[in-house]
Amino acid sequence: AQSVAQPEDQVNVAEGNPLTVKCTYSVSGNPYLFWYVQYPNRGLQFLLKYITGDNLVKGSYGFEAEFNKSQTSFHLKKPSALVSDSALYFCAVRDMEDSSYKLIFGSGTRLLVRP
Amino acid sequence: SQTIHQWPATLVQPVGSPLSLECTVEGTSNPNLYWYRQAAGRGLQLLFYSVGIGQISSEVPQNLSASRPQDRQFILSSKKLLLSDSGFYLCAWNGLTTGELFFGEGSRLTVL
Numbered sequence: 001a002q003s004v005a006q007p008e009d010q011v012n013v014a015e016g017n018p019l020t021v022k023c024t025y026s027v028s029g030n031p032y033l034f035w036y037v038q039y040p041n042r043g044l045q046f047l048l049k050y051i052t053g054d055n056l057v058k059g060s061y062g063f064e065a066e067f068n069k070s071q072t073s074f075h076l077k078k079p080s081a082l083v084s085d086s087a088l089y090f091c092a093v094r095d096m097e098d099s100s101y102k103l104i105f106g107s108g109t110r111l112l113v114r115p
Numbered sequence: 116s117q118t119i120h121q122w123p124a125t126l127v128q129p130v131g132s133p134l135s136l137e138c139t140v141e142g143t144s145n146p147n148l149y150w151y152r153q154a155a156g157r158g159l160q161l162l163f164y165s166v167g168i169g170q171i172s173s174e175v176p177q178n179l180s181a182s183r184p185q186d187r188q189f190i191l192s193s194k195k196l197l198l199s200d201s202g203f204y205l206c207a208w209n210g211l212t213t214g215e216l217f218f219g220e221g222s223r224l225t226v227l
Contacts, residue, residue: 032214043121043205043218044159051214090159094214100164100172101147101209103216107158 002027004093006106013081013113021076021109023091032094033074034103035065037087044090050074061085081113117142121206121219128226134179134193136222138206141187147209148189149216150181154202165189201226 003026013019025031032051036044048059055067065076074091088110092103118141128134140146147166151159161174163181171181178197182190189206203223207216 034215036218041203041221041223043220044207044216046215046217049215088157092216100166101214102149102161102164102174104161105151105159 002093002095002098002104004091004104004106006089006091006109008109009107010110010112013111015083015113015115016080019076019078019081019085019111019113021089021091021111023074023076023106024072025074025091025093026072027093027095029095029097032096033065033067034092034094035059035063035074035076036090036092036105037061038090038108039087047076047089081111083113083115086111086113117208117210117217119206119208119217119219121204121222123222124220126222126224128196128224130198130226131195134191134196134200134224136191136204136206136224138189138191138219139187140189140208143187143208143210145186148183149207149209150189150191151205151207152202153205153221159205163191196224196226198226200224 005024034049035047038044048057050057050067058064088108090108091106121138149164150162153159165183179193205221206219
């Protein structure tokens, strides 16, 4: 069965510092991996995805993520955090062999960037 | 471009009343459609998905049902709401060629 783990409920960083939000996954086949961001009382916004190719994926708002197959991880990173990055972040996985194309989401990590 | 609409945005309903949440997608045809529920502002649980008109798959047993009467319309329903049905309901469609889901703005349901 597919699963995604986000081990941190909350990540606190100072503005201007680098940030990392962790994600590990488990799928039976090859994974499609995604990161989304959610602001209060809003839907989820797509940030970036890994399908195949370069292990370092660049996305919206200066975010990037590194796919590591041996560690089954897909951590979200940003070199310099902004206060406006404070939000709820979700990692998600899709099993390429699953014809429903559904995404399984992690429990979410709240990012708090302090001024 | 493609857009997705959900309504109502906010709903307060008494226990035992019926429910209907609607989702429509524009600018694409034959999308896969999904209903997720988010409880307490955290994790998302997949409730239903549909790969075509009249085709509904349920992921978890519950008090809710879904229907897809038209290609780009997805409806979430209940005959009698429970307190535990409260939550933030998100509709999404899938860009099959690219893999990611695109979400609506959500419908917040409070059952009293």
